[in-house]
Amino acid sequence: MRQQVPPGQPVPPGGEQQGHPVNLRERKKLRTRNALARAALELFTRQGFEQTTVDEISEAVEVSQRTFFRYFAGKEDVAFATQQLVETHFLEALLTRPADEPPMAALRGAVAAAWDGLAQAMAEMVPIELHMRAYQMIESTPVLLAVHLRRSAELEERMAREIARREGLDVDADPRPRLAVAAFSGAIRVTGRLWGEGPDHSLDALRTLTMAYLDRIGPALVEHWRKTD
Amino acid sequence: MRQQVPPGQPVPPGGEQQGHPVNLRERKKLRTRNALARAALELFTRQGFEQTTVDEISEAVEVSQRTFFRYFAGKEDVAFATQQLVETHFLEALLTRPADEPPMAALRGAVAAAWDGLAQAMAEMVPIELHMRAYQMIESTPVLLAVHLRRSAELEERMAREIARREGLDVDADPRPRLAVAAFSGAIRVTGRLWGEGPDHSLDALRTLTMAYLDRIGPALVEHWRKTD
DNA sequence: TGTCAGTTGTCAGTGACTGACACTAGCCTC
DNA sequence: GAGGCTAGTGTCAGTCACTGACAACTGACA
Known part of the structure; x- marks a missing residue:
């Protein structure tokens, strides 16, 4: 095979x-x-x-x-059809964030923006509830989990590059873009799991949970890194 | 297939x-x-x-x-035969670290101890140099990279649990074991890559490089977390 | 309406794996 | 040291993921 x-x-x-x-x-x-x-x-x-x-x-x-x-x-590819949709929406949203937003704000803003419109695009493909069950399946199927981790790593890399570009930094020289993205992704992952385990499986529940967590990442990373600021 | x-x-x-x-x-x-x-x-x-x-x-x-x-x-499994050997050696070393060592010291000590004896056990299977080339291959082959990431995640989880056990903590309640392990693993990964890119592909070079990096993770995580200390 | 390009189905083939079964070679006993 | 037991191996047949080639079909567009 x-x-x-x-x-x-x-x-x-x-x-x-x-x-x-x-x-x-x-x-x-x-x-x-x-x-x-x-x-x-x-x-x-x-x-x-x-x-x-x-x-x-x-x-x-x-x-x-x-x-x-x-x-x-x-x-394996079909299993990630909806994930793919989510990621695309999110990345697009990130690319169109106002240039003067600080890194974490841009990331946060991108998730928020991605929610809008996503629900509809997704529903055309599969019911949201199915997407959610698919996520659980991915996490509990070794082969898929492996692919998922690789995909996540790739997405994080692209996010880090975009953040670095916005801030006029070199991703390989300055660790901050990757660190910020790692923290951000970590929060997203945690909320994803909590949402899956919790009782309310609505999109709105995930949305508010995510936002609440992102706000807690702490102010340390929220400021601009540019000297010109 | x-x-x-x-x-x-x-x-x-x-x-x-x-x-x-x-x-x-x-x-x-x-x-x-x-x-x-x-x-x-x-x-x-x-x-x-x-x-x-x-x-x-x-x-x-x-x-x-x-x-x-x-x-x-x-x-896929054969491709990780030598990785498996390294991991086993390391985990065994970690399990036999003195109970009074602080977390990062135990981790650091475990890598150090794992090196000894590993070279010999490994050479019985394949030449070290082949193991090294295999590592590069894994990193550059998407299917294998995916598996590698999953394996790493599993190993990190086991490390975190062991650290938590040593410190008398609950892995799910206290984030520090996972954080420490994440920092540690990050350093290992970085040195692994640097070593692969660098000119000196000897085991000794990797060893000294790794140790040097581990020493830089910073004192923030080096102390004991136990109140009894 | 006819042509053309894009889409699909069929067919045949490769390669990763698995179960069943028969065979062989170390191990252990007498 | 012969014989029996058992673990390890080869053979065979079958499943399933995938791929290239080619023929048949069907919208698009003039």
């Missing part, structure tokens, strides 16, 4: 992340992709990742196995 | 980590296992992980593919 995660993502169609296409072709593709993701997550969460075959997923959507692999680079 | 990483390690023979067996049976097994690991790492580093098949590895050692899978849970 192939099983390896694609290096730079063999970019199957739909890689352009829901750009609300106009023509029928594009809409059809998007529908197939979403249907595959939904079916996959449903099966994964119900019977387990390993216990689900790609054939099952394809059959559920009534496409050939070959088609599945044209939309997703691998079985 | 199966490709998933074994949850609790399906413990193939030889899982008892080189206990210098007495009888012929055991010695033969150990030799086969080491030969497989050596052949695998050699092939992986020469032609790449994905480009190497399990059949190639087995053929190089003149055993059947089935036998390979009786020694290692999967193709």
